[in-house]
Amino acid sequence: MAATALAALRRYVGRWGLIIALAALPIYFGVHDLTHGYQAGLAANGKPVIRHDLSELGFNLVEGLSNGSIWALIAMGYTLVYGIIELINFAHGDVFMIGSFVAAGFWGSIGLGLSTGAGGLIAGLLLTLIVSMLVCGSLNVLIERVAYRPLRNAPKLAPLITAVGFSFILQNVGLLWLGGSPTGVSDLLRENDTVFKISGVIVHRADVMAIAVMVPCVIALTWFIGHTRPGRAMRATAQDPEAARLMGINVDSTISLTFLLGGMLAGVAGLVYALYETTVWYFQGFEAGLIAFTAAVMGGIGNVRGAVLGGLIIGCIQQMSDSRLGPQWTEAVVFGYLILVMVLRPRGLLGEETREAG
Amino acid sequence: MSELRAQLREWREALSARLPPWWSRGLAVALIAIGIVLPFFFSQTSGFINATIISLAYVVMALGLNVVVGFAGLLDLGYVAFYALGAYSVGWFGSSFFFNSHIHVLVSGIAKTEPGIHLNFLLILLCAVAITAIAGVIIGLPTLRLRSDYIAIVTLAFGEIIGVLAVNGQSIHIGHGETLTAGNLGIPALDLPYFPVIGQFNLLKLRPWYWLIFAIMLFVLFVNLRLRDSRLGRAWIALREDEVAAVSMGIPLVRTKLKAYAIGATFGGMAGAFLGAYYTTVNAGQFAFSFSIFVLAMIIVGGLGSIWGAVLGALLLSYINYYLIPDVLNSLPRDFGLNFDLTQLSFGIFGFLLVLVMVLRPQGLFPERRRRMELTEAITAEDAQLAEGPG
Numbered sequence: 001m002a003a004t005a006l007a008a009l010r011r012y013v014g015r016w017g018l019i020i021a022l023a024a025l026p027i028y029f030g031v032h033d034l035t036h037g038y039q040a041g042l043a044a045n046g047k048p049v050i051r052h053d054l055s056e057l058g059f060n061l062v063e064g065l066s067n068g069s070i071w072a073l074i075a076m077g078y079t080l081v082y083g084i085i086e087l088i089n090f091a092h093g094d095v096f097m098i099g100s101f102v103a104a105g106f107w108g109s110i111g112l113g114l115s116t117g118a119g120g121l122i123a124g125l126l127l128t129l130i131v132s133m134l135v136c137g138s139l140n141v142l143i144e145r146v147a148y149r150p151l152r153n154a155p156k157l158a159p160l161i162t163a164v165g166f167s168f169i170l171q172n173v174g175l176l177w178l179g180g181s182p183t184g185v186s187d188l189l190r191e192n193d194t195v196f197k198i199s200g201v202i203v204h205r206a207d208v209m210a211i212a213v214m215v216p217c218v219i220a221l222t223w224f225i226g227h228t229r230p231g232r233a234m235r236a237t238a239q240d241p242e243a244a245r246l247m248g249i250n251v252d253s254t255i256s257l258t259f260l261l262g263g264m265l266a267g268v269a270g271l272v273y274a275l276y277e278t279t280v281w282y283f284q285g286f287e288a289g290l291i292a293f294t295a296a297v298m299g300g301i302g303n304v305r306g307a308v309l310g311g312l313i314i315g316c317i318q319q320m321s322d323s324r325l326g327p328q329w330t331e332a333v334v335f336g337y338l339i340l341v342m343v344l345r346p347r348g349l350l351g352e353e354t355r356e357a358g
Numbered sequence: 359m360s361e362l363r364a365q366l367r368e369w370r371e372a373l374s375a376r377l378p379p380w381w382s383r384g385l386a387v388a389l390i391a392i393g394i395v396l397p398f399f400f401s402q403t404s405g406f407i408n409a410t411i412i413s414l415a416y417v418v419m420a421l422g423l424n425v426v427v428g429f430a431g432l433l434d435l436g437y438v439a440f441y442a443l444g445a446y447s448v449g450w451f452g453s454s455f456f457f458n459s460h461i462h463v464l465v466s467g468i469a470k471t472e473p474g475i476h477l478n479f480l481l482i483l484l485c486a487v488a489i490t491a492i493a494g495v496i497i498g499l500p501t502l503r504l505r506s507d508y509i510a511i512v513t514l515a516f517g518e519i520i521g522v523l524a525v526n527g528q529s530i531h532i533g534h535g536e537t538l539t540a541g542n543l544g545i546p547a548l549d550l551p552y553f554p555v556i557g558q559f560n561l562l563k564l565r566p567w568y569w570l571i572f573a574i575m576l577f578v579l580f581v582n583l584r585l586r587d588s589r590l591g592r593a594w595i596a597l598r599e600d601e602v603a604a605v606s607m608g609i610p611l612v613r614t615k616l617k618a619y620a621i622g623a624t625f626g627g628m629a630g631a632f633l634g635a636y637y638t639t640v641n642a643g644q645f646a647f648s649f650s651i652f653v654l655a656m657i658i659v660g661g662l663g664s665i666w667g668a669v670l671g672a673l674l675l676s677y678i679n680y681y682l683i684p685d686v687l688n689s690l691p692r693d694f695g696l697n698f699d700l701t702q703l704s705f706g707i708f709g710f711l712l713v714l715v716m717v718l719r720p721q722g723l724f725p726e727r728r729r730r731m732e733l734t735e736a737i738t739a740e741d742a743q744l745a746e747g748p749g
Contacts, residue, residue: 157427158716164655164709331522332518335516339516342500
C-alpha cells in the first residue's frame with residue numbers, strides 16, 4: 001500500500017515537479033508584487049512610489065527573453081557539436097567572444113558610429129554580421145581540424161582537454177587584443193530607447209533586436225537540419241557515425257559543417273551581444289559559455305529546440321534573480337535550478353535518450 | 359613509426375626481464391630518499407622549493423580527482439569545491455575568524471592567546487577530511503541516476519555554487535556579528551602549523567612545509583595504490599567499464615559511487631587545507647572554475663586512471679604554471695630583444711601545451727596498464743584477423 005503510494009508520488013513528481021519548480025520563482029515574485037508592492041522610482045516630493053501590479057515582473061521576463069536569446073544562440077552551437085561528436089566544446093564560448101571583438105572592431109573600421117543614418121546602419125550591420133559569422137565559422141572549423149579531428153579515436157576525455165587548451169589560447173588572444181578590462185563600444189542602436197509599452201511593460205530596442213535576430217536563426221537552423229541533404233547527413237552522423245559512413249556520408253566533412261554552423265551562430269551571438277551590452281571583454285566568452293552550456297544541458301543536450309528553451313528560461317531566471325535577489329546570487333540560483341532540473345528530469349527538458357557513450 | 363614503437367617495446371621487455379625482482383621496490387625507496395633530501399640542495403626560501411611545495415599539493419589533488427574520474431569514470435568538473443572546503447577548514451578552525459569563541463587545542467605561540475577557534479593542524483586536517491567527505495556524498499547523490507556528461511554539469515554546478523557562497527559568505531550572518539566567510543577580502547592570518555618536535559612553521563623556512571606536504575603526498579599515494587588493487591578499486595573500474603554488467607554482477611551501485619566521491623573529495627580537502635595554511639589566507643577569489651579544469655587537465659595529460667600518470671601530470675603542469683613560465687622563461691622575450699613579459703601570454707602558452715601534448719599523445723603520458731593492455735590487445739587481435747586474410 002505504502003509502496004504504491006510512494007510510486008504514485010514519484011510519478012507525480014516526475015511529471016509535475018519540474019514545471020512546479022520552474023514556475024515557483026515568477027509566481028512567488030508576482031504574488032509578492034501584488035500583495036506587498038514594489039518601489040517604482042521616486043515621486044517629485046522624494047517619496048518612493050509603491051505600485052501593486054505585475055509590470056515589474058513583465059519587464060524582468062522581457063529582459064530575460066532578450067538576454068536569453070543570446071544564450072540560446074550560443075547554446076545551439078554547443079548542442080550541435082555535442083549531438084554529433086559527444087564533446088563538450090569548451091572553446092565555443094571563446095569563439096563567441098572573438099565574434100564580439102571582430103564585430104565591434106569591424107563596424108568601427110567601416111565607420112559606423114552614432115551619427116550614421118538608418119539605411120547606412122542597417123547595411124553596415126548586415127555586413128558586420130556576415131564578417132563576424134564567417135570569421136567565427138572558419139575559426140571553429142579550424143579548431144576542429146587542429147584539435148579534435150586528430151583525436152577522433154582517442155580516449156573520450158582527450159578532446160575535452162584540447163578544447164580547454166584552445167579556450168585558453170583564444171582568451172589570451174582576447175586579452176592581448178583589448179586588454180584585461182571591459183571595453184565600451186559605441187551604442188549603435190541606442191539600445192535603451194523605448195520601442196513600445198504594453199500595460200506598463202517597457203520594451204527596449206535591444207530586446208526587440210535580440211529576439212528578432214534569434215528567431216530567424218532558430219527557424220533557419222531547424223529547417224536546415226530537418227529538410228536538406230547535409231542536414232540529414234548531420235542527423236545520420238549524430239545517430240551512428242559508423243553506419244552513416246557505410247551509407248556513403250562523408251563523416252569528416254559533415255562534422256566540419258556542424259562546427260561551421262555552430263561557429264556562425266556564435267558569430268551572430270557575438271554581434272548581438274556587442275550591440276546589446278555595449279561592452280566587450282576577453283572573459284565574456286567564458287561566462288557566456290558556462291551559461292550557454294548549462295542552457296543546452298537544461299534543455300536536453302543534442303536537441304536544438306531544447307537549447308533555445310533552456311537559454312530563454314535561464315535568461316528569465318537570471319533577470320528575476322538580478323533584480324530581486326541581487327546579481328551576486330544569480331549564478332548560484334541558475335546552477336541551483338540546473339541541479340533541480342537534473343534531479344527531477346535527468347535527460348533535460350526536451351531531451352530524448354541519446355546514444356550511450358562508450 | 360610503428361616499427362620504432364615495436365622496437366621500444368622489445369627493449370622495455372628485455373630490460374624488465376633482466377632487472378632483479380626487487381628493483382621496483384628499490385626504485386621506490388630511492389625516489390623517496392631523493393624526495394626527502396631534495397630541499398637540502400636549495401636555500402630555505404628558494405623559488406624552486408616554493409614551486410615544488412605547491413606542485414606536491416597539486417599531486418594530492420590530482421590523486422584525489424583520479425579516484426573519481428580515473429577509477430570510477432565519473433567526470434567531475436567541480437573539484438574546486440573540495441579545495442575551497444579544505445581551505446576554509448583552516449580558515450574556520452585555525453584563525454581568529456570566529457572571534458566570539460575561545461577554543462584552543464594543542465597549539466602554541468600567539469595562537470594560544472588569541473580569540474577564535476585554534477586547533478592543531480592535524481586536527482584541522484581531520485576536520486577537512488570529515489567536511490569534504492560529507493560534501494562529496496552530498497554532491498554525489500543527485501548524480502547517481504545521470505549519464506557521464508550530465509554528471510559533469512551537476513558537479514560543475516555544485517562547484518560554482520560553493521564558489522558563490524564563498525564570495526558572498528560575508529553577507530551570510532551566523533550570529534553575533536560573525537559571518538560564514540570573509541569573501542574576497544579573505545580570512546587573514548591563519549595559524550601556522552605546529553608540531554611538537556619540529557616546532558612552529560614559518561614562511562621564511564620552507565623545508566618543514568616541504569616535508570609536511572611530501573608526507574601527505576606519500577600517504578595519499580600509498581592509499582591510492584592499495585585502493586586500486588582492492589575489492590573497491592576493482593568495483594570502481596567495473597562500474598566505469600560497464601555499469602549494467604557491473605550491477606548485475608552484484609556491485610552495489612549507490613554505495614560504490616558515493617565512496618568514490620567521498621574518498622576523492624577527502625584528498626582534495628587535505629590538499630586544500632595544506633594550501634590554505636601555506637598561503638596563510640583564504641580568499642574566495644582562489645576558488646574559480648578554472649582550478650577544476652587545471653586539475654582535470656593534470657590527470658588527463660598524465661593518463662586517465664593511472665596513478666603514476668596523475669603524479670607525473672600534476673608535477674608537469676604545476677611546474678609549467680608555477681615555475682617554468684613565471685620564473686624561468688619570463689625574461690626570455692627580453693633576451694631576444696622583444697618588449698613584453700611572458701606572463702601576458704601565460705595561459706595562451708599553457709593552452710598551447712595542452713593541445714600539443716594531447717594531439718601527440720592522446721592516451722596521456724603514462725597510460726594505465728589495464729587500458730594500455732586493452733588498446734594493444736585490440737590491435738593485436740585485429741592484426742591476427744588481417745593475417746588470416748578474408749574468410
